[in-house]
Amino acid sequence: MPFPSPDLRLIAVDMDGTLLDGAGRIPDALWPLLDRLHARGIRFAPASGRQLATLQRAFARHLDDTVFIAENGAYVVEGEAEISSDAMDGSFTADLVGRVRALAVAGRDLGVVVCGKRSAYIERADAASLAEAEKYYARLEVVDDLLAVDDQILKVAIFDFAEAAVTAPALDDLRATHQVVVSGHHWIDVMNQGVNKGVALRRLQAATGITHEQTAVFGDYLNDLEMMDAASLSFAMANAHPDVTERARYRAPSNLDHGVITTIEKLLDGA
DSSP states (O other), X not given: OOOOOOOOOEEEXXXXXXISOTTSOOOTTHHHHHHHHHHTTOEEXXXXXXXXXXXXXXXXXXXXXXXXXXXXXXXXXXXXXXXXXXXXXXXXXXXXXXXHHHHXXXXXXXXXXXXXXXXXXXSOOSHHHHHHHHHHOSSEEEXXXXXXXXXXXXXXXXXXXXXXXXXXXXXGGGGGTEEEEEOSSSEEEEEEXXXXXXXXXXXXXXXXXXXXXXXXXXXXXXXXXXXXXXXXXXXXXXXXXXXXXXHOSEEEOOGGGTHHHHHHHXXXXXX
16 A cells, blocks of 8 residues: 655654564664654654653653653653653552562562652562563662552553463453553553553644644554554554554554664655
8 A cells, every 4th residue: 555645743653573673772774764854843752661761761862852652651751841641549559569469479470560750660679570671661679669669650560471461361350440451472561541552642642733644653562552543644563463453554564674764764755
């Protein structure tokens, strides 16, 4: 399907499996492309389950012209301005931490990251757990008790060293009141009901006066599904989950082929 020639004003891009290459790095070709987008007045928004500080570190050379959709949409920031946030109830967070602790006692190899506005927090501090958490959380504190954390909590992330899809059903009852998203092979994200990248993107559009038709999105996994509905130009990566491929209107080459970059270049060139 040929691309239209849009009045493009906003591009939202997932990170893992979408923008990042096979080694988990931002391709060097992105930086001159961001300069080109900025010159044309087009906002670029990494949209990720990662925390704000991690995204800001990754895009340090473009902080002033990047919008960050962090924590799967629970926290949206442009420059110094908060566009939106959605903090969880403290009692629910405590109950959830207790449930995951119980699953771990029962034999599941799990870690918990409590994700606040100021920092992320873990109490399991073995080398393997730290290595996984540090991949995604630039601000990370090891605490004695997660229940004693004093912060606005945006998300609770559960890391399953085996397979997240096996553990997720144990939390199915939470879906009546909260989002429970398998966001990767090993990760489950629990957030307030209605929090997702699509809702965050619509809030960003409303705050900036950018329309659905002026927006492009790229994604590959289940936590990108709602984002596909928030833009006329929705792209599933060639390596995307089948549900994402079905939901998106267009296809992009895989992240291994730098599909985000080559597709944006085509959009800008009217190809």
